[in-house]
Amino acid sequence: xxxxxLGAKGKVGATMVAAVQxxxxxTLSAEVDAGDPLSLLTDSDTEAVIxxxxxxxxxxxxxxxxxxxxxxxxxxxxxxxxxxAQVESWLAGxxxxxxLIAPNFAIGAVLxxxxxxxxxxxxxxxxxxxxxxxxxxxxxxxxxxxxAKLIAEARKGLPPNPDATSTGLPGARGADxxxxxxxxxxxxxxxxxxxxxFGTEGETLTIRHDSLDRTSFVPGVLLAIRHIHExxxxxxxIEPLLNLQ
Amino acid sequence: xxxxxLGAKGKVGATMVAAVQxxxxxTLSAEVDAGDPLSLLTDSDTEAVIxxxxxxxxxxxxxxxxxxxxxxxxxxxxxxxxxxAQVESWLAGxxxxxxLIAPNFAIGAVLxxxxxxxxxxxxxxxxxxxxxxxxxxxxxxxxxxxxAKLIAEARKGLPPNPDATSTGLPGARGADxxxxxxxxxxxxxxxxxxxxxFGTEGETLTIRHDSLDRTSFVPGVLLAIRHIHExxxxxxxIEPLLNLQ
Amino acid sequence: xxxxxLGAKGKVGATMVAAVQxxxxxTLSAEVDAGDPLSLLTDSDTEAVIxxxxxxxxxxxxxxxxxxxxxxxxxxxxxxxxxxAQVESWLAGxxxxxxLIAPNFAIGAVLxxxxxxxxxxxxxxxxxxxxxxxxxxxxxxxxxxxxAKLIAEARKGLPPNPDATSTGLPGARGADxxxxxxxxxxxxxxxxxxxxxFGTEGETLTIRHDSLDRTSFVPGVLLAIRHIHExxxxxxxIEPLLNLQ
Amino acid sequence: xxxxxLGAKGKVGATMVAAVQxxxxxTLSAEVDAGDPLSLLTDSDTEAVIxxxxxxxxxxxxxxxxxxxxxxxxxxxxxxxxxxAQVESWLAGxxxxxxLIAPNFAIGAVLxxxxxxxxxxxxxxxxxxxxxxxxxxxxxxxxxxxxAKLIAEARKGLPPNPDATSTGLPGARGADxxxxxxxxxxxxxxxxxxxxxFGTEGETLTIRHDSLDRTSFVPGVLLAIRHIHExxxxxxxIEPLLNLQ
Numbered sequence: 001x002x003x004x005x006l007g008a009k010g011k012v013g014a015t016m017v018a019a020v021q022x023x024x025x026x027t028l029s030a031e032v033d034a035g036d037p038l039s040l041l042t043d044s045d046t047e048a049v050i051x052x053x054x055x056x057x058x059x060x061x062x063x064x065x066x067x068x069x070x071x072x073x074x075x076x077x078x079x080x081x082x083x084x085a086q087v088e089s090w091l092a093g094x095x096x097x098x099x100l101i102a103p104n105f106a107i108g109a110v111l112x113x114x115x116x117x118x119x120x121x122x123x124x125x126x127x128x129x130x131x132x133x134x135x136x137x138x139x140x141x142x143x144x145x146x147x148a149k150l151i152a153e154a155r156k157g158l159p160p161n162p163d164a165t166s167t168g169l170p171g172a173r174g175a176d177x178x179x180x181x182x183x184x185x186x187x188x189x190x191x192x193x194x195x196x197x198f199g200t201e202g203e204t205l206t207i208r209h210d211s212l213d214r215t216s217f218v219p220g221v222l223l224a225i226r227h228i229h230e231x232x233x234x235x236x237x238i239e240p241l242l243n244l245q
Numbered sequence: 246x247x248x249x250x251l252g253a254k255g256k257v258g259a260t261m262v263a264a265v266q267x268x269x270x271x272t273l274s275a276e277v278d279a280g281d282p283l284s285l286l287t288d289s290d291t292e293a294v295i296x297x298x299x300x301x302x303x304x305x306x307x308x309x310x311x312x313x314x315x316x317x318x319x320x321x322x323x324x325x326x327x328x329x330a331q332v333e334s335w336l337a338g339x340x341x342x343x344x345l346i347a348p349n350f351a352i353g354a355v356l357x358x359x360x361x362x363x364x365x366x367x368x369x370x371x372x373x374x375x376x377x378x379x380x381x382x383x384x385x386x387x388x389x390x391x392x393a394k395l396i397a398e399a400r401k402g403l404p405p406n407p408d409a410t411s412t413g414l415p416g417a418r419g420a421d422x423x424x425x426x427x428x429x430x431x432x433x434x435x436x437x438x439x440x441x442x443f444g445t446e447g448e449t450l451t452i453r454h455d456s457l458d459r460t461s462f463v464p465g466v467l468l469a470i471r472h473i474h475e476x477x478x479x480x481x482x483i484e485p486l487l488n489l490q
Numbered sequence: 491x492x493x494x495x496l497g498a499k500g501k502v503g504a505t506m507v508a509a510v511q512x513x514x515x516x517t518l519s520a521e522v523d524a525g526d527p528l529s530l531l532t533d534s535d536t537e538a539v540i541x542x543x544x545x546x547x548x549x550x551x552x553x554x555x556x557x558x559x560x561x562x563x564x565x566x567x568x569x570x571x572x573x574x575a576q577v578e579s580w581l582a583g584x585x586x587x588x589x590l591i592a593p594n595f596a597i598g599a600v601l602x603x604x605x606x607x608x609x610x611x612x613x614x615x616x617x618x619x620x621x622x623x624x625x626x627x628x629x630x631x632x633x634x635x636x637x638a639k640l641i642a643e644a645r646k647g648l649p650p651n652p653d654a655t656s657t658g659l660p661g662a663r664g665a666d667x668x669x670x671x672x673x674x675x676x677x678x679x680x681x682x683x684x685x686x687x688f689g690t691e692g693e694t695l696t697i698r699h700d701s702l703d704r705t706s707f708v709p710g711v712l713l714a715i716r717h718i719h720e721x722x723x724x725x726x727x728i729e730p731l732l733n734l735q
Numbered sequence: 736x737x738x739x740x741l742g743a744k745g746k747v748g749a750t751m752v753a754a755v756q757x758x759x760x761x762t763l764s765a766e767v768d769a770g771d772p773l774s775l776l777t778d779s780d781t782e783a784v785i786x787x788x789x790x791x792x793x794x795x796x797x798x799x800x801x802x803x804x805x806x807x808x809x810x811x812x813x814x815x816x817x818x819x820a821q822v823e824s825w826l827a828g829x830x831x832x833x834x835l836i837a838p839n840f841a842i843g844a845v846l847x848x849x850x851x852x853x854x855x856x857x858x859x860x861x862x863x864x865x866x867x868x869x870x871x872x873x874x875x876x877x878x879x880x881x882x883a884k885l886i887a888e889a890r891k892g893l894p895p896n897p898d899a900t901s902t903g904l905p906g907a908r909g910a911d912x913x914x915x916x917x918x919x920x921x922x923x924x925x926x927x928x929x930x931x932x933f934g935t936e937g938e939t940l941t942i943r944h945d946s947l948d949r950t951s952f953v954p955g956v957l958l959a960i961r962h963i964h965e966x967x968x969x970x971x972x973i974e975p976l977l978n979l980q
Binding site: 374383418421434435445446 | 858859860861862864866869870871872873875880896897900902903904905906907908909911916917918919920921922924925932933934935936937938939
C-alpha cells in the first residue's frame with residue numbers, strides 16, 4: 001500500500017515517516033508538511049494518508065483526501081461533533097473512501113480500558129493508580145479519569161467499593177471519580193503508566209499499561225493503515241480494529 | 246432462591262455453605278454429604294444445588310437433580326466428553342432445568358485468560374510468568390500452560406516473538422509452550438499468581454492475577470447460582486456469564 | 491534450646507507453639523496461658539520465652555523471667571518509656587539474661603523500612619503506596635505513615651519531590667506525610683501490602699512488601715529466639731539481628 | 736566546582752556535558768575529545784574530570800590527570816588488576832588527588848544489589864527475574880548473573896530454596912546461577928528491568944529496578960563528581976558514596 005504522511009516534519013509525523021519506511025508491506029509515497037501542495041499526494045498515487053497535523057488545517061486536508069478517494073488515518077485532535085458530522089457528510093458522497101479518527105493509538109491503553117469495562121461488574125472493589133513523570137500538570141491524568149468514568153458506568157446499580165476507613169489523613173484514599181478512587185503518583189524517571197486493580201474474595205486482577213517512550217502510538221497507526229480499506233465510512237477509535245466488538 | 250449444597254462437609258462445600266448463608270439474596274435450604282439421602286433436596290424445595298463432590302458420585306447426583314427440576318452448578322472434576330453428552334441427554338428431556346459445569350470458578354483467572362486471547366494478536370511479544378508456593382509439583386502450572394496455548398492459538402500466522410538471545414545459560418528463557426516462553430517462580434510465602442506480559446514498540450500491557458487464598462472460587466460459584474435459571478440446558482465454564490461473548 | 495510460650499492459647503501464641511514444635515533446633519518446653527503458674531517455666535528448665543500476652547500482664551511476666559535467668563522475646567504491645575526503663579533496671583541486676591521487645595517481627599517489613607531510609611537521600615522523588623483489605627479503619631496505615639516519616643527524616647535538607655501538578659481533583663496526589671505523598675488503596679481480596687517508589691533521571695527503584703497471611707511474624711520471632719542468648723541486656727526491634735547496623 | 740569532560744563528543748560524554756551544564760553547583764570548564772590536547776584541562780583550571788572514553792586511552796588520561804592534581808570519575812571499562820595497581824601507584828605519589836572508577840553508575844542498580852545481599856540470609860527463597868528489550872544477546876543479563884552470585888554468597892551455609900517441582904518442562908524453573916533461579920524475559924517495548932523476589936512464611940519482599948532510558952548513569956556520575964574531593968586515593972564503585980558501609 002502507498003502511504004503518505006501529512007505533517008511529515010512534525011515530531012510525530014517524522015516518527016510515522018520512519019515507521020512506514022521500515023514496514024516491509026508499506027511504501028512511503030509522499031511526505032507533506034505545512035506549505036507543501038496537497039497535490040503531492042495525488043501525484044504520487046497515495047492510497048492512504050496518516051494525518052498528525054493541526055486542528056486548524058485538518059478539515060481542509062480531509063476534504064481534499066475524501067474528494068480524491070484517499071483513505072485517512074487521523075491523530076490530529078479537536079474533532080467536535082460538528083466536525084465529525086461534516087466528515088461523515090463528505091464520506092457519504094464518496095463511497096469506497098474511509099476515514100479513521102482516534103484520540104489514542106496506543107493499543108495497550110485502548111485494550112486496558114476495554115478490559116477494565118469488561119471486568120468492572122464482577123469485582124467488589126476497583127481502584128486506579130496512574131503514575132507519570134513530575135512535569136505533568138494535571139492529576140489525575142485524563143486517561144485515568146476517563147478509565148474511572150467507564151468503570152463507574154459499567155458498575156451502575158452495583159454496591160459501591162467496600163471501605164471501612166474511618167480515620168486518616170486527607171487525600172490518603174485518592175481522588176473520587178464517580179465513586180472510583182484514583183491515585184496519582186508523580187515520580188522522576190517515570191514516563192506514563194496506569195494500573196487498574198480489581199478485587200473480590202480471595203483474588204485480585206490487575207491490568208497495567210506502561211508507555212515507555214513516545215513512540216507507543218506507532219503500532220496502532222500502522223494497524224489502522226493496514227485495515228483502513230476494509231472499513232467503510234467513518235470509524236472513531238481503533239477499538240473496532242481490535243476485534244473487541 | 247433456595248440453594249442446597251452437595252458435599253457440604255468437604256472443605257470446599259463447607260466454604261460454600263457459609264457463603265450461601267452470608268448472601269442476603271440466597272437461602273440455604275439443604276446441606277447434603279456422603280450418606281445423606283438426595284431427597285433432602287426435594288423435601289426442602291431446593292431450587293438450585295452447588296455440587297463439589299467426587300467424580301464417583303457426581304453423575305448420580307446430576308441425574309437426580311435434573312429429573313427433579315433442580316438446577317445445578319458443578320465444580321466437581323472428571324467430566325469427559327461421554328459424561329458431558331450424558332448430561333446433555335438428561336437435560337434434553339427436562340426443558341427448564343439447567344446445569345453449569347466449570348473447571349475454574351475464579352473470575353479473575355477466567356477474565357485473565359479471556360483478555361490474554363484478545364490482546365495476543367496485537368503485540369510483538371508475549372511471555373507468561375507464574376509464581377506459586379514451593380510445594381507445587383508441576384512447573385509450569387496447568388493454568389500457565391493452558392494460557393500459553395490459548396495465546397499461541399490466537400497468534401497463529403503471526404511472526405514469533407523477536408528474540409536475539411545468542412549466548413546464555415540453559416533455562417534462562419523459560420519453558421517453550423507452543424512458542425510462548427513460560428517462567429515458573431517457586432517462592433515461600435506465595436500462594437498462586439500469574440502475569441501475562443505483552444509488548445510492542447514503546448508500550449507494554451500486563452495482566453496479573455493473584456489468588457491470595459483458597460476461597461477465590463466463591464464469587465464465581467455465587468455468580469453462577471444467581472444466573473443459572475436464565476441459562477438453558479448445559480453451560481460449560483463461567484465465561485458465558487461474564488458477558489464476554 | 492528449650493523454649494516456652496506465654497499466651498500459648500491466644501491466636502498468635504498458638505501459632506508460635508506450632509512453629510517451635512516444627513523447628514528442628516528448638517524444643518517446646520512449656521505452654522503457659524492466663525491462670526497457669528509461671529513456675530511451669532522454671533520447672534521445665536525453659537531457657538527462653540516467647541511472650542505474646544497483654545499489656546496488663548507482660549511486666550509481671552518479665553520480672554519473673556529476668557529474675558529466673560530466662561531470656562524473653564516479646565511481641566506484646568504497650569511499652570512506654572517508663573516500662574522500658576523498668577525492664578532495663580531489672581536486666582541490670584541480672585547479667586547474662588536478655589530481652590528483645592519488637593513492635594514488628596515481619597522481617598520483610600523491617601528490611602523494607604531500613605532499605606527505604608538508605609535509598610531516600612539518593613533519588614529526586616519518593617512516594618508510598620499501601621494496599622490493604624477494605625476492613626481497615628485507618629488510612630494511611632500506621633506502617634506507611636512511619637515509613638514516610640523515616641524517609642522524610644533521611645531527606646532533611648534536600649529539595650522536595652519535583653511536582654508540576656497545577657490542576658486536578660482533591661486527593662489525587664495522596665496524603666502528605668512530612669512532604670512524602672502516601673496513597674492508600676482498599677481492595678477486597680488484599681491482605682497487607684506496601685510499595686515504596688523512588689525515582690531519579692532515567693531509573694526507578696521499588697521496594698515492595700507483601701504480607702500474604704497473618705503468620706508473617708513467625709520467622710522473625712524464631713530468628714530472635716535463636717539469637718537472644720548472644721545479645722546482652724535489652725534489645726528494641728529485630729533490626730540489630732539483621733546485620734544492618 | 737570546575738568540571739571537564741573527556742570523551743565529550745561520545746554519546747555518554749555528550750550527555751554528561753549537558754548534565755554538568757544543567758547543574759547549578761557545577762561549571763563546565765572543558766570539553767575534550769579524541770585529538771584534543773589534554774592541556775585544555777589544565778589551561779581551564781579544571782578541578783575534576785569525567786572520563787567516558789576508551790580502554791586504549793584511559794590510562795594515558797589518568798596519568799596526566801593525577802600528575803596535574805585533577806580528580807577523575809571514570810566510567811570507561813577495561814580495568815584489570817594490573818591497571819588498578821598502576822592507578823594506585825600513580826595516586827600514591829600525588830596525595831590530595833583522587834580517582835573513582837565504577838562499572839555501574841546507576842544508583843538504583845547499585846542499591847538493588849546491596850539490598851539483595853542484606854536481605855538474602857533472612858528468607859527461605861529467592862529468585863531473580865530480569866526483563867529486557869528483545870535485542871539483547873545474552874540471557875541472563877550480566878547484572879542478573881552478578882546479583883544471583885552475590886545472593887548465593889550471602890546465603891552460604893543456609894539450606895537451598897525449597898522446591899517440590901517433580902514434573903515439568905525444561906527451562907520452566909529458569910537458569911541456575913549458584914543455586915539461585917534466574918528468569919530472563921525478552922519483550923518488545925521494554926528497556927532494562929530487574930526484580931529480586933524474597934519469600935518466607937506469610938510474606939514476600941520484592942526489590943525492583945527499572946532503567947527507563949539510557950541516561951540513568953547521570954545522577955550517579957554527578958554524585959561522584961560532587962564527592963570526589965572528599966575521597967582519598969582510589970575508590971572502586973559508587974557504593975562508598977551511598978553511606979552503605
